[in-house]
Amino acid sequence: MENFQGPFDLLLGLISKHKLDITEVSLHKVTDDFIAHIRAHGRDWDLDQASHFLLVAATLLDLKAARLLPSGEVDDEEDLALLEARDLLFARLLQYRAYKEVGKFLTARMAEASRRFPRLVPMEPRFANLLPEVLIGLGPDQFARLAAKVFAPKAPPGVNVEHMYQPKASVREQAEIVVARLRALRRATFEQLTDDAEGTFEIVARFLALLELYRERAVAFEQDEPLSVLTVTWTGADDGEIEVGDDYEGSREPQAGPSGETEEGTDD
Structure with a gap:
């Protein structure tokens, strides 16, 4: 938990640490780890982080209760809202984990690219002189005919549409x-x-x-x-x-x- 940045990072870190499914997380272990995290920071702990953790812990408790209790039709609007919040949390956790994996991949690629350096010096003369001389097999008369052909007036382009009738x-x-x-x-x-x-x-x-x-x-x-x-x-x-x-x-x-x-x- 050295790179703690928010409740979702902390939640994912704790769940990954215990190698458990989100519905199988032991809430008292998660709470103990969070208290240890707060104590490690001494008097510098953040009140916002603690508040966010309480929200996440309450959501986890609701998730576990929803999984453990028998499922059935839900008519209460408040219960429906809680279920929607649960599904939203699942989606955000999966999305955040994907972003985190992509960030690790990009960090590794950037670290690998930082060890590469482009060539900033020109080609050495002894290698540049290895190229053969360019020989053009045309004489003055042939160049004159080519120039006359290039600079001759050209007929305006036209499009034949007879076949499209x-x-x-x-x-x-x-x-x-x-x-x-x-x-x-x-x-x-x-x-x-x-x-x-x-x-x-x-x-x-x-x-x-x-x-x-x-x-x-x-x-x-x-x-x-x-x-x-x-x-x-x-x-x-x-x-x-x-x-x-x-x-x-x-x-x-x-x-x-x-x-x-x-x-x-x-x-x-």
Whole structure:
């Protein structure tokens, strides 16, 4: 107990000394050791340490009583609070022991590193001269060609996106697919409604179709929490056509611009 710093350090030291489980600690031995610790300091003993020890000793007594008495349902709020305090003490003791072991490990590593010293002098000349001379097998003409190639103007970089082309998806067409599937399944997740979609455009189109169907009160949405699974339930008629607005439909064919050039129509 030479490195006494607080009640938890003292408690862990005493328990480790007796090599017993915390619920098997003999309270009178712990008390005798603490009294011996106080007497060893003479008149310099700390009142705060004694007060903290009394708190820990009372907690230990409560722990032992809880273990020795028959367990059963606890209805008293004060008893529940004592049990919570017991569990909290267990957790803090385990946490403190882990911190203490990590501190010992770091102390050992720091002591080991303190015996190492970096090299502060440069390499000795007799070793530096052992390196062979650098020989470049290029002549003036070859260097000139390399310089001309490096300093020649370069074409501005471009990104070819032809391979990324994908036809636009029709919200109305995707709405027909969604309606047919919901009428058959009655209830489905958004993932099930888009598992056969060919690309991002069709997924977005089916999502917009669901919004239109919700506006027409043909579907209902369920989601337990934000960003969780979205479940769609069919609440519309089992037959007939469902009108989906063309607000999202743009021109599917190129249109002639003012200068005679063609340009793609865009979705609103």
